[in-house]
Amino acid sequence: MHRHFEDQLDELKERMLFMSSLVEKAIHMSLEGLNRRDERQATAVIVEIEPQINELHLELDDRALQLLALQQPMAVDLRFITSTMKINSDLERMGDQAVNVAQRALSIVAQPALEPVIDIPRMADITQKMVKDALDAFARRDTELARHVVLRDDDVDSYRDLIFRELIAQMIKDPQHILQALDLILVSRHLERIADHATNIAEDVIYMVLGRDIRHHAEEKAMVKNEMGES
Amino acid sequence: MHRHFEDQLDELKERMLFMSSLVEKAIHMSLEGLNRRDERQATAVIVEIEPQINELHLELDDRALQLLALQQPMAVDLRFITSTMKINSDLERMGDQAVNVAQRALSIVAQPALEPVIDIPRMADITQKMVKDALDAFARRDTELARHVVLRDDDVDSYRDLIFRELIAQMIKDPQHILQALDLILVSRHLERIADHATNIAEDVIYMVLGRDIRHHAEEKAMVKNEMGES
Numbered sequence: 001m002h003r004h005f006e007d008q009l010d011e012l013k014e015r016m017l018f019m020s021s022l023v024e025k026a027i028h029m030s031l032e033g034l035n036r037r038d039e040r041q042a043t044a045v046i047v048e049i050e051p052q053i054n055e056l057h058l059e060l061d062d063r064a065l066q067l068l069a070l071q072q073p074m075a076v077d078l079r080f081i082t083s084t085m086k087i088n089s090d091l092e093r094m095g096d097q098a099v100n101v102a103q104r105a106l107s108i109v110a111q112p113a114l115e116p117v118i119d120i121p122r123m124a125d126i127t128q129k130m131v132k133d134a135l136d137a138f139a140r141r142d143t144e145l146a147r148h149v150v151l152r153d154d155d156v157d158s159y160r161d162l163i164f165r166e167l168i169a170q171m172i173k174d175p176q177h178i179l180q181a182l183d184l185i186l187v188s189r190h191l192e193r194i195a196d197h198a199t200n201i202a203e204d205v206i207y208m209v210l211g212r213d214i215r216h217h218a219e220e221k222a223m224v225k226n227e228m229g230e231s
Numbered sequence: 232m233h234r235h236f237e238d239q240l241d242e243l244k245e246r247m248l249f250m251s252s253l254v255e256k257a258i259h260m261s262l263e264g265l266n267r268r269d270e271r272q273a274t275a276v277i278v279e280i281e282p283q284i285n286e287l288h289l290e291l292d293d294r295a296l297q298l299l300a301l302q303q304p305m306a307v308d309l310r311f312i313t314s315t316m317k318i319n320s321d322l323e324r325m326g327d328q329a330v331n332v333a334q335r336a337l338s339i340v341a342q343p344a345l346e347p348v349i350d351i352p353r354m355a356d357i358t359q360k361m362v363k364d365a366l367d368a369f370a371r372r373d374t375e376l377a378r379h380v381v382l383r384d385d386d387v388d389s390y391r392d393l394i395f396r397e398l399i400a401q402m403i404k405d406p407q408h409i410l411q412a413l414d415l416i417l418v419s420r421h422l423e424r425i426a427d428h429a430t431n432i433a434e435d436v437i438y439m440v441l442g443r444d445i446r447h448h449a450e451e452k453a454m455v456k457n458e459m460g461e462s
Contacts, residue, residue, distance in 0.1 A: 054447040062444075065313060072303040082296060085313070089320065168410060175406040179399060182416070189420070213293075216285040 005071050009080065012063050016084055019056045020135040022049060023091045026098035027131060027194060031124045033105035034187060037113065042102040053095035060088045083208035087138060090197040090204075094131070097197070100190045104183045111180050117166060120184060123159035126152065127191045130198040137205045149202035150214070156195040163188040236302050240311065243294050247315055250287045251366040253280060254322045257329035258362060258425060262355045264336035265418060268344065276333040284326035291319045314439035318369060321428040321435075325362070328428070331421045335414045342411050348397060351415060354390035357383065358422045358429070365429040368436045380433035381445070387426040394419040 026049040033042030064085045067073065073081060130149050137146035167181040203215050257280040264273030295316045298304065304312060361380050368377035398412040434446050 058444060058447060065309075068299065068313065069305065069309055074300065078296075078300055082299065082316070085316070086320065089317065168413070171402070171409050172406055175403055175409075178402050178406075178409070182399070182413070185413070186420075189417075213289060216289060 005067075005073070005077075008063070008067055008071070009077065012060070012067065012081070012084060015056065015060055015063065016088065017135075017139055019053065019060060019088065019091050020138070022053050022056065023094050023098070024128075024131060024135065025049060026053065026095050027101075027128060030098040030101035030105060031128070033102055034108065035116075035121060035124070037105075037109045039106060039109050042105040042109070045102040046099050050095050050099050053092060057088060057092040057095075061085060064088070079208050079211060083204045086204050087201050090200045094194050094197045097190045097194045101187055104187045104190070107183050108180055111177075114177060114180060117163065117170075117184055119159055119163050119166065120187060123156060123163065123188060123191050126156055126159065127195045127198070130156070130195050134198040134201040134205070137202055138208075141205070141209050143206050143209050146202040146205040146209075150199055150206075153195055153199045156192055160188050160192045236298075236304070236308075239294070239298055239302070240308065243291070243298065243312070243315060246287065246291055246294065247319065248370055250284065250291060250319065250322050251369070253284050253287065254325050254329070255359075255362060255366065256280060257284065257326050258332075258359060261329040261332035261336060262359070264333055265339065266347075266352055266355070268336075268340045270337060270340050273333040273336040273340070277330055281326050281330050284323060288319060288323040288326075292316060295319070310439050310442060314435045317435050318432050321431045325425050325428045328421045328425045332418055335418045335421070338414050339411055342408075342414075345408060345411060348394065348401075348415055350390055350394050350397065351418060354387060354394065354419060354422050357387055357390065358426045361387070361426050361429040365432040365436070368433055369439075372436070372440050374437050374440050377433040377436040377440075381430055381437075384426055384430045387423055391419050391423045 026045050029041045029049065030045045032038055033040075033045065064081050067081050068078075071077075130152055133145050134149045136142065137149065164185060167185050171178050171181045200215075203213075207213050207215075257276050260272045260280065261276045263269055264271075264276065295312050298312050299309075302308075361383055364376050365380045367373065368380065395416060398416050402409050402412045431446075434444075438444050438446075
């Protein structure tokens with residue numbers, strides 16, 4: 001019986017890692033679609049990848065609930081299972097955001113090519129790195145890496161504000177490209193949401209490993225920042 | 232011992248209802264701030280209500296985890312507790328969206344008053360009704376009401392598209408009010424997210440009561456629609 005439980009936990013973890021890899025792929029492809037004006041990749045996110053993410057979302061939730069119901073796990077295992085349920089929900093919403101980015105990419109591809117907005121690819125790089133690190137932190141139970149993710153959330157918010165101001169100025173200067181500027185503002189909001197979800201996942205990893213809840217705790221985050229120096 | 236468990240479940244439910252009422256209040260006040268250009272209400276959402284929501288979010292999560300860890304509940308109680316955890320997370324994110332609306336309201340108050348965009352208050356009314364119904368459905372374990380919420384999500388999406396087109400046209404016609412039009416586009420996105428969370432909650436109520444998962448199931452939603460006629 002106990003052996004069986006361990007196997008089920010391993011399976012749950014393995015399927016979570018597969019879910020993670022799909023979500024990373026969806027985000028990457030939607031951004032490739034945007035940056036390279038590649039309609040094929042943007043479309044694939046919407047019609048191929050996201051439906052798979054939705055299937056997995058239900059499967060993982062079901063696996064976790066079964067484990068809770070049938071095995072009545074304690075302490076560490078219970079924290080792993082409940083964290084998995086939360087992370088699963090964040091992953092599914094990241095998939096939705098990747099679809100949103102892909103839709104903006106398709107809208108932009110249908111419009112004339114303009115000067116690229118320099119800060120969008122930078123914000124995209126930071127966001128993708130946060131996602132990768134949050135998911136690696138989960139896979140390796142690495143709380144140091146998880147803390148690094150939490151600290152980078154402010155950088156993404158700064159980029160969002162920078163891009164917003166840049167694009168507002170562009171809209172006023174050049175009203176005929178309002179629609180495209182607006183698409184890019186929305187992309188920056190979707191990236192911000194993806195980074196928020198990565199932050200949620202990192203916080204869940206810290207809770208899962210240490211049993212310590214740092215969500216909403218500005219003081220505790222500041223402390224983490226001090227402990228780590230200006231990284 | 233069993234009596235004690237029942238008491239803890241009742242307490243969890245009572246605190247969830249308090250959390251629900253706070254989130255409804257936050258959404259209502261942020262929209263009053265927007266529609267009446269009332270800086271005081273918008274500010275109160277940000278500095279008074281949302282911090283309370285964040286506190287409650289942690290408290291409820293903690294209560295639910297304690298119940299899972301110490302009581303090892305089965306079947307119906309387990310579904311209630313895990314659904315509570317999910318609904319709690321949606322409520323917290325609705326609070327975040329109310330803050331976003333309040334911030335847009337403050338930005339708009341600082342700009343000259345323009346003709347109101349007629350469809351925003353309509354979208355706001357539908358969204359608030361969905362939130363109220365989803366939370367009533369949870370409080371009363373009313374799956375019929377929950378189904379009605381799920382079906383209304385498409386209406387909100389239609390309003391979002393309508394408002395988007397309306398405001399794009401306004402931006403092109405009148406570039407000096409681009410910033411205000413953009414604020415309103417973002418408000419419509421925040422309302423859309425609030426309606427999405429209300430839909431999530433309604434789906435969780437159906438799962439909680441019936442043990443039936445209708446998330447991501449377009450066919451099942453269509454069936455629900457047929458069962459109910461054109462309501």
